[in-house]
Structure formats: structure tokens, C-alpha cells
Amino acid sequence: MTTFSALTSLAGQEPAEALAEALEQLDPPPSGVGVFEIEDGSGLWEVGGYFDAAPDPAALALLAVVHGAQDFSVSELPEIDWVAKVKRELVPVEAGRFFVYGSHDADRVPEGRVALLIEAAMAFGTGHHGTTLGCLRALDRMVSAGQVRHRVADIGCGTAVLAMAAASVWPEPVLASDIDAVAVEVAEANVAANGLQGRVRCIEATGFDHPELAQAAPFDLVFANILKGPLIDLAPAMGAHVAPDGQAILSGLLTTQADDVIAAYAAAGFDVAEREDIGDWATLVLTRRKG
Structure with a gap:
């Protein structure tokens, strides 16, 4: 049609x-x-x-x-079977120990990797975009450095790939929230497909505005892979919900937007620990200052 x-x-x-x-x-x-x-x-x-x-x-x-x-x-x-097209073009993504793939590539999963299944029909946030890839790489570096985070949240989780990655390498359950009810349903489906029920809890929330997020705070690590404007709006709440010496991994912003986000988070009590640019996209790892 x-x-x-x-x-x-x-x-x-x-x-x-x-x-x-x-x-x-x-x-x-x-x-x-x-x-x-x-x-x-x-x-x-x-x-x-x-x-x-x-x-x-x-x-x-x-x-x-x-x-x-x-x-x-x-x-x-044009009349295109978009899911079939995505399946043809969506190759697996490797980010350190993490291997993100669709079911059509199940036979390509290497041994000894943290494999995360995201269906082609739910392709947003699969790891192919420079922002999600940057967040996964930042998480991989944390794990390689021997860091363990016990209280983790993924704000604006989309497919929940970041929440699932954290839940796969660290011992405590992870909270994943999104403002969009459909995104929460997609996240829950992905969690089930990866056998992570009970390890990732998906909730509908605007920012940190949810009783479960308030109860779980302060967090050791928060992912927020959203957009520049929402990231800046979220800065004060991030400062209130991340523990001293805790960290935030932020992306969804262009390299030209990174300085504005850094400034907003500096005012909220954060310092830049790392920055990685992948193409036009920036990923920031920020540490909340003590006191």
C-alpha cells in the first residue's frame, strides 16, 4: 500500500x-x-x-x-519491508566485552562475550548509534578497571540496552525508566528476551520523578542517553540523586553541544572524568564532587 x-x-x-x-x-x-x-x-x-x-x-x-x-x-x-531491510543492514555491534545483535545473527555471537539481544523491529538504541556505542564503551572501561556499581539507573532507557549491559556485569538489579510508555514496553520485551527478568526493572517516569527511583537513590551510576536539552534540564536532579563520588554517563549530544552540558553539570556538582567523541557524537563520564 x-x-x-x-x-x-x-x-x-x-x-x-x-x-x-x-x-x-x-x-x-x-x-x-x-x-x-x-x-x-x-x-x-x-x-x-x-x-x-x-x-x-x-x-x-x-x-x-x-x-x-x-x-x-x-x-x-516506497513500499518497503522496513524490518527486513533493517535485518539485512543491522550488523552486530561490539563495544569491548559487549556484543549487541539481532536474532538473525544469533549464530554469530562469540564465546565469552556479554551478548545483548535487541530485535531489529526495536532497533533504536541497539548500539549502532555513536551515542549508545559510546555509553557501552564507557561501561566496558569501568568494568575493565575493576569498578563495581551497586545502585544503577538508566534514565530515558529506550530499548534498555544500557541497563541490561550493567545488569549483566554487576551484582545488583538495575532500574530503567523512560518517559514514553511504548518505550517501557519495548524495554520490558528486551529484558525478557535476554532472560534478565528480576535483574532490570522497567518503569515509566519523567526524569527521576518516580517513587522507586527516589527510594533507590543515591545512585552509584546513572546513564542518560537522551538529548542536549533534556540533559541540561536533568542536571540539578542528577546532582540530587547521584552519590558523592558516583558517576553519570551522558550521551545523546553532538560534540558541539558537549561544552554546554559540561557547564550545566559543573554547576550541579560534577567534574568530567572522561570524554569520547565518536563521529559527531560525544559521550561524557562525569563524577559527582564530594561535599
Whole structure:
């Protein structure tokens, strides 16, 4: 079946979300709507709608004008089996001792590695992106240095690959949270697929705003592989929930955005312990100062 996309951009998260809500009210309505921050430091957000029939250009033009957005770009999408395509192109990822793979590559898992299964249909956060890869490498270096973290949280967990990696190498259960209920369901499915029930607890939460996170704090280590804006917003809460000498592994930010994140976390009581840039993406390991 032929489908169509209609994409635009505008400044600010709230205006973008308002446009997305208005887009959902079109008749006939789109089959799906997405809102994404454009990760180039511009402050622009992309709003996209997906339609089973060509959308009304006049209605789209009116929405763009009313919400101060760029003109919608409408495209006809080819009929592609995206899961099959991902399976063909999604090769296993190695990050030190960690081996992240899809079930189609189960026969390629090397002996003696920490193997983490992420299905191709749930590919976001598999480790192929420079941000997730950087976090896994940082964790691998910690383990190689003989460090053990007993209280660990993964904030904005996505597929929960980072939480599962920590739970696979350290003795205590890990808390994995995400603001999106669908992401939590995906995380729970991945936890079950990897036999880590009881080792990773998945919860829906905004930042640290959940009783289980409050009860488990202060944490020895917190992962936050999200975006620059949410990372900066999270800095004060991170300072309140990470133990002195505890660490945070942060990513989801461009190399050009790292200094702003470092400054926000310095104000919250953190110093930079490590930084690794992979392509355009930066991963930070921060240590909370004592006192």
C-alpha cells in the first residue's frame, strides 16, 4: 500500500507539539505523527505525519501558516519491508566485552562475550548509534578497571540496552525508566528476551520523578542517553540523586553541544572524568564532587 509523508520544521518543542496535535485532527487523519528535535543545535523541531492517501495540500499549508512552520514537504513513500531491510543492514555491534545483535545473527555471537539481544523491529538504541556505542564503551572501561556499581539507573532507557549491559556485569538489579510508555514496553520485551527478568526493572517516569527511583537513590551510576536539552534540564536532579563520588554517563549530544552540558553539570556538582567523541557524537563520564 502506498503511503505519504508530510514533513515540516519550526522552532521550539511546545509549538511543534501543538502543530502535531493539530495535524492529528485532519480529515482523513494521519496514520501516525512524530515530533523530533533536529540535533544540529539550531533549536528547530521536525513534525511529520504519515498518511494512507495523499494529504490535502491546502489544509497542510494552512496549518503551517497558523503555527509558524515551514511549508510541508509531501513525499510518496516506497513500499518497503522496513524490518527486513533493517535485518539485512543491522550488523552486530561490539563495544569491548559487549556484543549487541539481532536474532538473525544469533549464530554469530562469540564465546565469552556479554551478548545483548535487541530485535531489529526495536532497533533504536541497539548500539549502532555513536551515542549508545559510546555509553557501552564507557561501561566496558569501568568494568575493565575493576569498578563495581551497586545502585544503577538508566534514565530515558529506550530499548534498555544500557541497563541490561550493567545488569549483566554487576551484582545488583538495575532500574530503567523512560518517559514514553511504548518505550517501557519495548524495554520490558528486551529484558525478557535476554532472560534478565528480576535483574532490570522497567518503569515509566519523567526524569527521576518516580517513587522507586527516589527510594533507590543515591545512585552509584546513572546513564542518560537522551538529548542536549533534556540533559541540561536533568542536571540539578542528577546532582540530587547521584552519590558523592558516583558517576553519570551522558550521551545523546553532538560534540558541539558537549561544552554546554559540561557547564550545566559543573554547576550541579560534577567534574568530567572522561570524554569520547565518536563521529559527531560525544559521550561524557562525569563524577559527582564530594561535599
